[in-house]
Amino acid sequence: MLKPIPNCLSALLRLRPLVLAVLVALPTACSLADGGTDEPPKKEIILVTEPPRDADGRLIPVEKTPEQWREELTDREFYILRESGTERAGTGRYLDNKEQGVYACAGCGLALFESKTKFDSGTGWPSFYRPIGDDHVADVRDESHGMVRVENRCARCDGHLGHVFNDGPRPTGQRYCMNGYALRFVPAQSEPADDQNAG
Numbered sequence: 001m002l003k004p005i006p007n008c009l010s011a012l013l014r015l016r017p018l019v020l021a022v023l024v025a026l027p028t029a030c031s032l033a034d035g036g037t038d039e040p041p042k043k044e045i046i047l048v049t050e051p052p053r054d055a056d057g058r059l060i061p062v063e064k065t066p067e068q069w070r071e072e073l074t075d076r077e078f079y080i081l082r083e084s085g086t087e088r089a090g091t092g093r094y095l096d097n098k099e100q101g102v103y104a105c106a107g108c109g110l111a112l113f114e115s116k117t118k119f120d121s122g123t124g125w126p127s128f129y130r131p132i133g134d135d136h137v138a139d140v141r142d143e144s145h146g147m148v149r150v151e152n153r154c155a156r157c158d159g160h161l162g163h164v165f166n167d168g169p170r171p172t173g174q175r176y177c178m179n180g181y182a183l184r185f186v187p188a189q190s191e192p193a194d195d196q197n198a199g
């Protein structure tokens with residue numbers, strides 16, 4: 001009668017390294033998931049490819065109070081866009097996204113980058129070699145953190161996006177190093193012609 005108990009115990013002891021490994025792995029997996037998964041957006045954005053301009057051709061700014069931005073943005077988006085924060089490398093959204101489409105400002109929807117200009121920089125942040133349009137992404141001199149860098153802001157809502165460096169690939173040689181949570185990806189429209197052909 002007693003014999004199965006030691007057998008059971010020894011079986012459990014043999015399994016212990018596995019149980020420990022699972023217990024150790026769980027919090028790690030959870031923290032990675034927490035940093036790496038997308039937050040559901042608070043508000044759908046409307047992609048703006050032809051932004052309204054004044055008589056001189058300048059973009060008409062989108063201006064909102066911090067309270068209004070807080071209502072529309074998730075905590076992460078607000079931290080990046082409105083407080084010039086930086087997501088930890090490898091934790092932002094769209095890092096591995098290879099779908100065709102447009103990356104827009106998560107604040108105001110202004111089209112910023114085309115998927116065909118996205119490249120794998122190996123930095124842990126979504127990277128592009130050229131913005132959409134001549135004036136959608138603004139360059140601002142940034143002397144914070146003891147460095148002189150060129151900061152990128154959305155030219156329409158002044159949201160912080162990331163920084164641009166001169167070590168990118170051809171044809172521009174530029175690397176627009178973006179925070180994933182400053183962006184919202186809008187997939188390319190599927191071809192309606194396929195449905196007609198199928199019918």
Ligand SMILES: [Zn+2]
Pocket residue numbers: 105106107108109110154155156157158159
């Ligand atoms: Zn914007």
